[in-house]
Amino acid sequence: MSKYIRAKITENTPVNKGHNLLVLSSDNIQQHPLPGQFYMIGTDFSYDPLLKRPFSIFRETSSAEGGELQFLYRIKGKGTERMKEMKKGDTVNLFGPLGNGYPMPGKNFTPVLIAGGIGIASLFPLAEKLSGNIHFFYGARTSGELLMLNELKGLVKKELIISADDGSEGRKGTVVDALNVFLTSNPQLLTSNFLLYACGPSPMLEAVSKFAAEKGIKGYISMEENMACGVGACLGCAVKTKKGYKRVCKEGPVFEIGEIVW
Amino acid sequence: MNLTVNIGKLKLKNPVMTASGTFGYGEEYSEFVDLNKLGAVVVKGLSLLPREGNPPPRIVETPAGMLNAIGLQNIGIENFIREKLSFLRQFDTSVIVNFFGDSIDEYAKAAERLSAVDGIHGLEMNISCPNKEADWRIFGTDPKGTFEVVSAVRKVTDLTLIVKLSPNVTDIALMAKVAEDAGADAVSLINTITGMAIDIKTKRPRLGNITGGLSGPAIKPIAVRMVYETFRAVKIPVIGMGGIMNSSDAIEFLLAGATAVAVGTANFINPSATNDIIKGIESFMAENNITDLNELTGGIKSPQIEMEASGAE
Ligand SMILES: Cc1cc2nc3c(=O)[nH]c(=O)nc-3n(C[C@H](O)[C@H](O)[C@H](O)COP(=O)(O)OP(=O)(O)OC[C@H]3O[C@@H](n4cnc5c(N)ncnc54)[C@H](O)[C@@H]3O)c2cc1C
Ligand SMILES: Cc1cc2nc3c(=O)[nH]c(=O)nc-3n(C[C@H](O)[C@H](O)[C@H](O)COP(=O)(O)O)c2cc1C
Numbered sequence: 404m405s406k407y408i409r410a411k412i413t414e415n416t417p418v419n420k421g422h423n424l425l426v427l428s429s430d431n432i433q434q435h436p437l438p439g440q441f442y443m444i445g446t447d448f449s450y451d452p453l454l455k456r457p458f459s460i461f462r463e464t465s466s467a468e469g470g471e472l473q474f475l476y477r478i479k480g481k482g483t484e485r486m487k488e489m490k491k492g493d494t495v496n497l498f499g500p501l502g503n504g505y506p507m508p509g510k511n512f513t514p515v516l517i518a519g520g521i522g523i524a525s526l527f528p529l530a531e532k533l534s535g536n537i538h539f540f541y542g543a544r545t546s547g548e549l550l551m552l553n554e555l556k557g558l559v560k561k562e563l564i565i566s567a568d569d570g571s572e573g574r575k576g577t578v579v580d581a582l583n584v585f586l587t588s589n590p591q592l593l594t595s596n597f598l599l600y601a602c603g604p605s606p607m608l609e610a611v612s613k614f615a616a617e618k619g620i621k622g623y624i625s626m627e628e629n630m631a632c633g634v635g636a637c638l639g640c641a642v643k644t645k646k647g648y649k650r651v652c653k654e655g656p657v658f659e660i661g662e663i664v665w
Numbered sequence: 666m667n668l669t670v671n672i673g674k675l676k677l678k679n680p681v682m683t684a685s686g687t688f689g690y691g692e693e694y695s696e697f698v699d700l701n702k703l704g705a706v707v708v709k710g711l712s713l714l715p716r717e718g719n720p721p722p723r724i725v726e727t728p729a730g731m732l733n734a735i736g737l738q739n740i741g742i743e744n745f746i747r748e749k750l751s752f753l754r755q756f757d758t759s760v761i762v763n764f765f766g767d768s769i770d771e772y773a774k775a776a777e778r779l780s781a782v783d784g785i786h787g788l789e790m791n792i793s794c795p796n797k798e799a800d801w802r803i804f805g806t807d808p809k810g811t812f813e814v815v816s817a818v819r820k821v822t823d824l825t826l827i828v829k830l831s832p833n834v835t836d837i838a839l840m841a842k843v844a845e846d847a848g849a850d851a852v853s854l855i856n857t858i859t860g861m862a863i864d865i866k867t868k869r870p871r872l873g874n875i876t877g878g879l880s881g882p883a884i885k886p887i888a889v890r891m892v893y894e895t896f897r898a899v900k901i902p903v904i905g906m907g908g909i910m911n912s913s914d915a916i917e918f919l920l921a922g923a924t925a926v927a928v929g930t931a932n933f934i935n936p937s938a939t940n941d942i943i944k945g946i947e948s949f950m951a952e953n954n955i956t957d958l959n960e961l962t963g964g965i966k967s968p969q970i971e972m973e974a975s976g977a978e
């Protein structure tokens with residue numbers, strides 16, 4: 404039984420320009436989230452912002468006081484601006500975990516993770532769960548938007564390729580460009596059981612999907628859409644799939660890569 | 666303490682229902698809410714055939730409210746009966762099915778079909794839909810259209826029939842009266858108010874459908890006023906909704922004249938909102954020595970209203 408809970412902020416600190424790490428603790432956290440699942444979080448009881456905002460679970464830890472949930476968020480608009488102002492000891496309201504999460508790869512697969520921008524928040528716990536036995540492509544518009552680089556360097560056991568659209572860090576160009584270059588020089592990888600996991604802004608996911616279709620690559624993408632309820636009730640978060648509209652919060656946020664109609 | 670209220674043939678254990686379209690088919694919230702405690706569960710609006718709905722984005726937040734343009738997406742009546750109803754039958758609560766059609770004939774067929782199955786206790790007809798028989802007309806905004814479509818449905822069902830009114834009209838009390846004359850057992854109001862929002866950076870509408878329905882606290886004063894006007898115009902019970910976030914809001918609607926209330930957008934913000942509101946109403950009654958909830962209905966006090974009332978007699 405999921406519950407609507409109040410949790411205390413134990414940390415809400417900048418990790419980079421425009422991005423914060425939010426750590427919440429509550430003795431009421433009942434279910435362990437899976438990588439790719441998310442929570443709906445609300446900062447206060449005012450009616451503006453009104454709706455809760457969806458955030459992927461970044462990490463789950465435990466402390467003396469009970470469970471701890473960590474979120475990595477980008478300060479974007481009204482809701483996250485408000486969230487940024489919250490202090491240690493303040494409380495937030497939330498419910499979750501919600502959505503399906505990333506399916507685990509079969510034994511013979513080579514997981515390749517592709518994160519764009521804040522998409523790192525949902526793919527990082529997957530990388531941890533797979534003990535770093537992955538290739539990881541991580542890109543952002545500019546170096547200032549790349550998060551958790553040291554943690555990734557310590558974690559990823561295969562290739563870790565960083566890119567920035569403006570060339571300020573790693574390779575210049577998009578993550579999809581970086582993936583393309585990598586596969587051109589490692590064509591043997593494509594013949595094995597190559598399995599993509601992608602999370603990032605919509606244009607990136609569209610590019611990844613097109614690329615995957617061209618190369619016949621299988622995998623999963625985590626989608627974003629405005630949400631109201633987060634539990635499948637309002638039909639507000641629909642995305643078009645080959646089998647009609649599906650709910651990002653319920654059938655998703657993770658979809659098979661060829662399923663979405665762009 | 667008595668919290669039961671009567672709506673047509675239905676006796677609800679308390680006045681708190683869910684608003685159609687905000688509570689799915691009940692199961693979506695069953696992890697958060699004890700459905701047995703609810704006065705009634707009103708499900709997402711159904712049509713004879715499944716509907717795909719509108720392109721995204723379908724929702725956008727606005728100050729103290731939200732706009733939605735879901736486009737009446739639903740699984741269709743037959744799928745509902747086959748896949749969803751057995752879940753709802755497990756609970757000791759009234760199940761009210763919200764439905765709509767594109768024509769009078771579709772409304773009647775839908776009502777007839779829904780009346781023939783076990784486990785549906787009441788019908789709520791959403792008349793805020795375009796009317797295929799006359800393109801320019803929305804059933805819910807044209808008194809003649811409202812009368813025709815409600816009469817047609819009344820003929821084919823013995824279930825409690827609630828007519829859900831659109832607020833996008835000049836005189837809601839008139840629409841309620843028309844529904845009553847056509848045989849409605851109750852009216853529910855308000856549905857969402859048509860609105861829109863534009864992204865000033867991209868200059869694009871923020872909804873895929875351009876316009877959508879506004880709900881949430883932003884619409885509450887309008888809804889309270891409309892319930893108040895409707896209560897004074899009809900004899901049938903009024904079910905009030907629009908921005909109810911807590912028990913104080915719910916009681917405000919009762920005082921304005923509602924016999925029962927429905928909770929919509931609040932479910933999104935607090936998935937246990939309905940249960941919390943029931944508890945809050947109970948505490949309010951206890952604190953104020955109210956033994957029967959029905960005492961609250963229409964209990965608004967104002968010398969002006971009392972004068973008008975005595976003058977009218
Ligand atoms: C499943 C899922 C997981 C997410 N995980 C994270 C995460 O871990 N870290 C993170 O920083 N962000 C995440 N996001 C995006 C995050 O929800 C938005 O950035 C946030 O809602 C913006 O709110 P705002 O009020 O600051 O921005 P505003 O632009 O003012 O928001 C206005 C409205 O648009 C919605 N909205 C705006 N941007 C998005 C978006 N990209 N996706 C969905 N809705 C949006 C808001 O929820 C709100 O209803 C996730 C989104 C989804 C759907
Ligand atoms: C996402 C959403 C979907 C809705 N779908 C329906 C529907 O299918 N049929 C209907 O009669 N009303 C529908 N409504 C209207 C609500 O039932 C209710 O009348 C309105 O939202 C006002 O109440 P609120 O402010 O408490 O949400 C919907 C509202 C929302 C927000």
Ligand code: FES
Pocket residue numbers: 629630631632633634635636637638639640641650651652653
């Ligand atoms: S957010 Fe309501 S159905 Fe997904």
